[in-house]
Amino acid sequence: MYQLQTNRTGPAVPYRFAKSVTAWLALVCICLGPAAAAVSAVSAGQVTDASAARTGVPDEEDKKGKQAGKPKPVAEWGIRVLGVRRTAADYMLEFRYRVLDAEKAAYLMNRKIKPALIVQKSGRKLQVPVSSKIGPLRQSPKFTKVNRNYFMFFANPGRLVQAGDKVTVVIGDFNIKNLVVE
16 A cells, blocks of 8 residues: 655655655656657757758758857857757756767766756746756766757746747856747
8 A cells, every 4th residue: 555645735645656756756757758840940040951950961051150240159159059949848848958079068068067048038047957857958978968958947837938939048158149949
């Protein structure tokens, strides 16, 4: 039988259930990401061909690292931004990117740097949630691999961010503006 854990603000909850809620939520969020449709380009001026963003193959402009005279994330940071989308019933936002240069992208994987997502319409700053059981909901491997997709989840309390909203992702010195949420 289940052992019951009680708290003062709510009803009794089976201990096994209370212990696994956070891990279950993280697992659901991770599983929903790949099941979605192919990722399209989300930022004007980042990828000109949406099919290149879906396939993950860098186009000629990604290789050069420039478009219309502006440096792109791949030139400075070794990544291509795949998008920002709502997940977990819109209570979380998933920032997904593809590593094209492991040495340059290693900075973004630093566990000491706290990423933030800034909602442009309100100026509100959203953080990566940290669970006591599994830690921050972001990937930060010791060794970054080329041609792999990585992700970060940002909390979206009260479903503040909706589809079509513009956001800015900040990870230390890395700053990319005008990402449109899918």
